[in-house]
Amino acid sequence: MPTTIAFLSGLLFSCGLILSGMSDPAKVLAFLDLAGAWDPSLAFVMLGAILVAAPAFALARKRGRSFDQQPINLPPTRNIDARLIGGCLLFGIGWGIAGICPGPALVLVGLGNAKGILFALSMLAGMLIFEYLERRTRQTTC
Amino acid sequence: MLIDTHAFTPWSALAGGALIGAAAALLVLGSGRIAGISGILGGLLRRREGDLWWRIAFLAGLLLAPNLYGLFLQPPASRLDTDAALIVLAGLLVGIGTRYGAGCTSGHGVCGLARLSPRSLAATLSFMAAGFAATYVLRHLIGV
Numbered sequence: 001m002p003t004t005i006a007f008l009s010g011l012l013f014s015c016g017l018i019l020s021g022m023s024d025p026a027k028v029l030a031f032l033d034l035a036g037a038w039d040p041s042l043a044f045v046m047l048g049a050i051l052v053a054a055p056a057f058a059l060a061r062k063r064g065r066s067f068d069q070q071p072i073n074l075p076p077t078r079n080i081d082a083r084l085i086g087g088c089l090l091f092g093i094g095w096g097i098a099g100i101c102p103g104p105a106l107v108l109v110g111l112g113n114a115k116g117i118l119f120a121l122s123m124l125a126g127m128l129i130f131e132y133l134e135r136r137t138r139q140t141t142c
Numbered sequence: 143m144l145i146d147t148h149a150f151t152p153w154s155a156l157a158g159g160a161l162i163g164a165a166a167a168l169l170v171l172g173s174g175r176i177a178g179i180s181g182i183l184g185g186l187l188r189r190r191e192g193d194l195w196w197r198i199a200f201l202a203g204l205l206l207a208p209n210l211y212g213l214f215l216q217p218p219a220s221r222l223d224t225d226a227a228l229i230v231l232a233g234l235l236v237g238i239g240t241r242y243g244a245g246c247t248s249g250h251g252v253c254g255l256a257r258l259s260p261r262s263l264a265a266t267l268s269f270m271a272a273g274f275a276a277t278y279v280l281r282h283l284i285g286v
Contacts, residue, residue, distance in 0.1 A: 005172035005198040010203020011210065013165035013177060013248075018208060018217050019252035021151060032277040034234045039147035041155040046251055047165065048159025052184025053256035056167030059256070066174035073174050074257065085242025088250070088265045094235030097280060098224045101278070102240060102248040103181040104241055105233070106201065108220055110208035115222045119233040124239020126237020127184045 001068050015108055022044040023107040025099035032096050166253050167202070176227070178249020180240035228286070243269070 021027045021041055033080035060072050078084075095101050100108065100119050108116020166177040173196065182197050211217055224232070240246040243265055246256065250269075254262020280286045 002173040006196040006200040009169040010200035014207030016161030019271035039149040045159035047158040052163025053166040057257035070174040091239030092269035093276040094232040096273040096276025104194035110205040122233025123237040126234040128253035130241035140162035
């Protein structure tokens with residue numbers, strides 16, 4: 001059951017990315033380029049997503065359990081620290097260079113876009129570098 | 143600021159956004175999980191018991207949808223003119239950054255803001271600011 005729900009959610013999510021224009025890196029860059037001919041569309045993507053998701057998260061918090069009686073795995077509240085902000089700044093720079101964030105990267109893979117596949121492989125390599133660095137820090141601190 | 147009215151597509155953006163929001167709603171209400179793409183993908187590299195198949199199922203949906211979508215509607219073009227070396231650099235930065243930053247546009251920007259998390263607001267403001275700055279530097283100072 002959780003896998004069926006996850007699969008349907010992935011399908012819906014991907015269709016949303018395509019319909020909204022997020023799978024077109026040039027459109028994303030036109031949003032990020034405030035000094036050029038600005039395309040504000042992507043602000044509406046975020047607005048539409050938050051308007052629909054917000055009541056669901058409020059309900060999930062109130063119920064405490066999902067409809068299949070699983071605990072709600074909300075991220076534990078942690079501080080706003082240098083690790084969070086530094087990571088987000090690196091991500092933002094990468095996003096600003098190519099106009100691709102993780103979801104659209106996988107949509108581009110699904111579309112068979114060669115440069116999109118190159119991006120996704122580089123992104124996976126970045127995640128592996130993170131895992132390697134994390135493991136090394138854990139070993140030295142323990 | 144000059145708005146490109148020909149490229150501006152508020153209705154399909156809102157509708158696509160609503161679908162993304164519905165996907166996040168389905169996942170959190172249906173099985174108590176956050177629809178954050180970088181977290182779902184990155185979690186595959188850190189295997190924990192009973193934590194594998196929902197991730198694979200979600201990613202399979204994400205990867206298969208473009209084909210299904212194409213059966214009913216023409217997907218918009220994916221224009222990607224960035225140089226291959228810059229694509230690799232951007233991919234590495236996005237991979238490392240989203241893991242240290244514990245989320246991306248979906249995890250922080252959609253799910254985090256939808257549940258009014260101050261941490262996700264700080265995260266979203268940071269990556270948006272960096273995105274605007276990087277695009278400005280590349281397009282208007284360096285001229286790539």
